[in-house]
Amino acid sequence: MALSVVRPRTVRGWVLVAVLAVVAVLVPQVPGWLPVSARSVDPRVLRDRILASADRPYQGYAEITGSLALPELPKLADVTSLLTATTRVRTWYASPSRWRFDVVTTVGERDVYHSPDGEFTWDYGANQLTRLVGTPPVRLPRAGDLLPPDLARRVLSAAAGDPVRSLPARRVAGHQAAGLRLTPHDPDTTIGHVDVWADPDTGLPTAIEVTARGAARPVLVSQFRELSTTPPDAGALTPKSPRGSGFSIVRAPDIADALGGLGRGRPPARLAGRPLHDADVGGIRGVWVYGTGLSAFVAVPVPRDVGADVGKAIVNAGGTSKDLPRGEALQLSIAPLSVVVVRSEFARRWYLLAGLATPELLLRAAGELAQLSWSGP
Numbered sequence: 001m002a003l004s005v006v007r008p009r010t011v012r013g014w015v016l017v018a019v020l021a022v023v024a025v026l027v028p029q030v031p032g033w034l035p036v037s038a039r040s041v042d043p044r045v046l047r048d049r050i051l052a053s054a055d056r057p058y059q060g061y062a063e064i065t066g067s068l069a070l071p072e073l074p075k076l077a078d079v080t081s082l083l084t085a086t087t088r089v090r091t092w093y094a095s096p097s098r099w100r101f102d103v104v105t106t107v108g109e110r111d112v113y114h115s116p117d118g119e120f121t122w123d124y125g126a127n128q129l130t131r132l133v134g135t136p137p138v139r140l141p142r143a144g145d146l147l148p149p150d151l152a153r154r155v156l157s158a159a160a161g162d163p164v165r166s167l168p169a170r171r172v173a174g175h176q177a178a179g180l181r182l183t184p185h186d187p188d189t190t191i192g193h194v195d196v197w198a199d200p201d202t203g204l205p206t207a208i209e210v211t212a213r214g215a216a217r218p219v220l221v222s223q224f225r226e227l228s229t230t231p232p233d234a235g236a237l238t239p240k241s242p243r244g245s246g247f248s249i250v251r252a253p254d255i256a257d258a259l260g261g262l263g264r265g266r267p268p269a270r271l272a273g274r275p276l277h278d279a280d281v282g283g284i285r286g287v288w289v290y291g292t293g294l295s296a297f298v299a300v301p302v303p304r305d306v307g308a309d310v311g312k313a314i315v316n317a318g319g320t321s322k323d324l325p326r327g328e329a330l331q332l333s334i335a336p337l338s339v340v341v342v343r344s345e346f347a348r349r350w351y352l353l354a355g356l357a358t359p360e361l362l363l364r365a366a367g368e369l370a371q372l373s374w375s376g377p
Contacts, residue, residue, distance in 0.1 A: 040166070040178075041166075041178045041200045042166075043164040043165055043166045043180040043181075044164060046164075046178055046180050046198060046200065046203065047156055047164055047180060047182075048203075049198070049201075049202065049203025050152055050153060050156055050196065050198050050203040050204075050205055051153055051156055051157060051203070052203060053149065053153070053198070053202060053203040053204050053205065054096050054149075054153065055095060055096070056149075056202050056203070056204045056229070057093055057094050057095070057229065057230070057231040057232065058091075058093050058149070058204060058227060058228065058229050059091065059092045059093065059227075059228050059230070059232045059236070060090075060091060060173060060224050060225075060226045060227035060228055061088070061089070061090050061091075061224065061225050061226040061227075062088075062089050062091060062147055062148060062222060062223060062224045062225065063086055063087070063088055063089070063221075063222075063223060063225055064082060064086065064087040064089065064143060064146045064147070064220075064221070064222045065085070065086045065087075065220070065221045065222075066082055066083040066084055066085065066219065066220045066221075067084070067217075067218075067219050067220075068083040068084055068219060068220075068334050068335075068337060069084070069334050070083055070084050070334060079141060079142075082141065082142075082143060082146055083220070087103060087143050087146075088103070088104045088105075089101050089102065089103055089104065089143045089144070089147060090102040090104060090109075091144070091147055092232035092236045092237055093149070093232070094231055094232055094237060097114070097115065097116055098114065098115050098116070098237055099113075099114050099144070099237070100112065100113045100114070100232075100236065100237050101143060101144040101147065103143050107125060108123075108124035108125040109124045110122070110123050110124065110125075111124075111239070112142065112144060113237065113238070113239045115237065115238075118131060118132065118133070119131070119132040120132070120239040122239055122240075122241070126246070127242070127244070127245045127246060128245060128246040128247070128248065129239060129241040129245060129246070129247050129248075130247075130248050130249070131247075131248070131249045133249055146220075146222050147222060148196075148205040148206055148207055148208050148222050148223060148224060149204060149205045151205075151208050151222055152196045152198070152205035152208045153205070155182070155194050155196075155208070155210070155294075156182065156194075156196070158292075158293055158294055158296075159182055159184055159194075159293055159294050161185075161293075162182050162183065162184050162185050162186075162293075162294075163182070163183055163185060164180045164181065164182050164183075165180065165181050165183075166178075166179065166180060166181075167179030167180055167181050167195060167197070169197075169200075170197050170207070172197055172206040172207045172223060172224055172227070173206060173223075173224040173225055173226055173227035174226075174227070175199065175206060175227055175229075176199075176200070177197035177198055177199060177200070177206045177207065178197065178198060178199075178200040179195060179196065179197045179198075180195070180196055180198075181193050181194070181195050181196075182194045182195075182196070184293070184294050184295075186293055186294060186295045187358075188295040188357050188358050188360075188361040189213075189293070189294040189295035189336075189356055189357060189358070190212055190213050190333075190335060190336035190337070190338060190356050190357065190358055191210065191211075191212065191213065191294045191336050191356055192211045192212055192213035192214065192215060192336075193211050194208065194209070194210050194211070195208065195209045195211070195218075196208045199229070202229070204229065206223065206224050206227060207221075207222065207223035207224065208220075208221070208222050208223070209221050210336075212335035212336035213335075213336070214335075215335060219335060219336060267279050267288040267299070268368070268369075268372060270290075271290045271299060271364075271365040271368055271369070272290070272361050272362075272364040272365040272368065273364075274290040274291035274295075274296075274297075274361075274365075275290065275291070276288060276289075276290055277289045277290060277291060277292055277296065287300050288300070290365070291357075294356055295355070295356065295357045295358075295361065296355060296356075296357070297338075297353055297354065297355030297356075297357045297361070297362060297365070298352075298353065298354050298355055299351060299352070299353050299365065299369070300351065300352045300353075301349060301350070301351050302350050302351065302352050303350070304348075304349075304350055306350070307341055307342075307343065307350025307351070307352065308350070310330075310339075310341045310352055311330045311341045311343070314330045314331070314332045314339065314341060315330060317332055317334075318332070319331055319332035319339075320332075322363060324342070324366060324367050324370040324371075325367060325370065325371060326344060326345050326346035326370045326371045327342060327343050327344040327345045327346065327366075327370030327371075328342075328343045328345075328370075329341070329342050329343075329363055329366040329367075329370070330343075331359055331362070331363060331366075333359050336356050337354065337355075337356065338353075338354070338355060338356070338357055338358065338359045338361075338362050339352070339353070339354045339362075340352070340353040340354075340359070340362040340363060340365075340366050341353075342366040342369050342370055343370075344369060344370040344371075344372065345370070346370060346371055346372075346373070347372060347373060349372075351366070351369045353365055353366060353369075
């Protein structure tokens, strides 16, 4: 269940959980979609067109609705709201190197511009234009990452070998869209299926629904409400600062800023039968990724106080405890997310595991980590 109040000592633990959930590269049905008579497209062909659609321009208005039961985190409100509420976004996209999206709220908006010259953020409420210097290899997620085109391409790319089948066509934002359903063949992922609708000719995704295994409704829906496939005007992609507004230059924030200091150590070559896919992700020492596809998970050695904070957050959220041969695991499932914190009595170390993987898989990994002899600087 969601927490209405987060104790100060558990905030850091939940920050770590929320961030890692998104790294592990994160609702009601929509009655406004009407069946249409769209040209039939082989789902495998449609998938290929979707994956090749990054150069297709568009502009419009989209809504992203998530229903994960995460607590409210003051320091990560923008991140958690993407997974727990409805986010309204206006977007202009010319190419992978030139785009803009605005997150619209009842009190104003926050605009992000990206061009070959750099990235800028306009905060309407603060009347401030900010230039972001640097491009961190790993960063916190934002609304633009969950727009239908980006999210659909990311999911289909991660599950490239999984089977797809056709879905009935729909009309999305006034456009005919052919549909496909991807059903992961990996038994260790918590994703039941992913439904994508896209332009049958260009492959531009217009809607996507992600449903957890065993769930009746999607846990994440991203769809266009208004859409034009014409290239946006150059003026819409150029940041402007009104007279009297402020201007600042800051270093681009990344996940390392949110995680703080992590534990150190040498990652095992395999966990729960999954090979080490990436160590020190994005240059952040101590963040390990095991396996590939939708059941990949993140493992992180953490300092004892951080591990204890995460453990308390899991217990307060209704998590369960499981004895391990040489330690203890605290486990929490917020479908489709699984989180496990490991306390190793053998090495006197703590670890955090998170991903769109089954609790059983993460508990197997937890048991192996609990028996791991510590080595490292």
